[in-house]
Amino acid sequence: MKIALIASDFGDAPEAAKRLREKYNIVNTDEADVIVALGGDGHMLQTLHTFMQRRIPIYGMNRGTVGFLMNEYSEDRLEERIQTADPFTLHPLRMLVTTCDDRTVQYMAVNEVSLLRETRQAAKICISIDGKVRIPELVGDGLLVATPAGSTAYNLSAHGPIVPLGADLLTLTPLSAFRPRRWRGALLPHTVSVELDVITPQKRPVSAVADMHEVRDVRKVVIEEAREINLNLLFDREHNLAERIFTEQFVH
Structure with missing residues (x-):
C-alpha cells in the first residue's frame, strides 16, 4: 500500500x-x-x-x-x-452561478451550498424545484441546500433536519426567514434541480457559497447532485x- x-x-x-x-x-x-x-x-x-x-x-x-x-x-x-x-x-453538489454581470461560475460542494445576503437588507429569493416555482419570494438572510454528510454542519446550526447517509435526500433550509414566517424548509429527493433566483439583486445583493468557495453579487443559482463524481x-x-x-x- x-x-x-x-x-x-x-x-x-x-x-x-x-x-x-x-x-x-x-x-x-x-x-x-x-x-x-x-x-x-x-x-x-x-x-x-x-x-x-x-x-x-x-x-x-x-x-x-x-x-x-x-x-x-x-x-x-x-x-x-x-x-x-x-x-x-x-x-457532491454542483453549484452553477450566474452573476449580475452575466458571468457563469461553477463550484462543487461536499457539505452545502448557501445563499447569503451581502448587506443590511434582507435577501429576496424565488425558489423553484425542477422548473416549478415552490416559493415565489423567500425574505430573510438566505437559505442553504445540504447533502446528508453536510446536514450535521451549517444546516444543523440553522435548525435544519439531520439526514442519515443513504437516504437519497437533500435538505433545503431557510436562514432567519422573515417571510413566509412558518416555512421551516423541506426535504428533497437527491435527483432534483434546485433553482434560486435573486429578486432585485442590485438592490439586495446576495452571495453564493459552495463549501469554501464564494461568488458575490449573484443573480441565479442552480444546484444539482453531481452523481458522476x-x-x-x-x-x-x-x-x-x-x-x-x-x-x-x-x-x-
Whole structure:
C-alpha cells in the first residue's frame, strides 16, 4: 500500500505529520493508493476538493477541533486501519452561478451550498424545484441546500433536519426567514434541480457559497447532485460516518 500524507498547516497537524513520515514510507500523492488527511473537518473538505477528480480513497485523522469527518488520531497500525476501514462514497453538489454581470461560475460542494445576503437588507429569493416555482419570494438572510454528510454542519446550526447517509435526500433550509414566517424548509429527493433566483439583486445583493468557495453579487443559482463524481472516504468500523450522523439525532 502506497500512502500519501496531506497535513493542515495549523494546530497539532504539522508535528503529527512529521512523526508519521518518520514511521511510515510516505509517497507523493501522484503515486499513492490512498491519502491520509491530517487536520480537522475544514482540512478534510479542502482535501476532498483538491482530489475530487482522482477517485482516490481518503482516510482522515483528527488533528483539528470537531473532526466529524475524521477518524481518531493514532500513529500505530496505520496500514492495518486503512485496510480494514469501511469505505463510503459521497456525491457532491454542483453549484452553477450566474452573476449580475452575466458571468457563469461553477463550484462543487461536499457539505452545502448557501445563499447569503451581502448587506443590511434582507435577501429576496424565488425558489423553484425542477422548473416549478415552490416559493415565489423567500425574505430573510438566505437559505442553504445540504447533502446528508453536510446536514450535521451549517444546516444543523440553522435548525435544519439531520439526514442519515443513504437516504437519497437533500435538505433545503431557510436562514432567519422573515417571510413566509412558518416555512421551516423541506426535504428533497437527491435527483432534483434546485433553482434560486435573486429578486432585485442590485438592490439586495446576495452571495453564493459552495463549501469554501464564494461568488458575490449573484443573480441565479442552480444546484444539482453531481452523481458522476464519487468521493471515497474511509472510516474505522467502530466509528463510521453513517453511525455518527445517525447518533447526532439523539444528542441532547
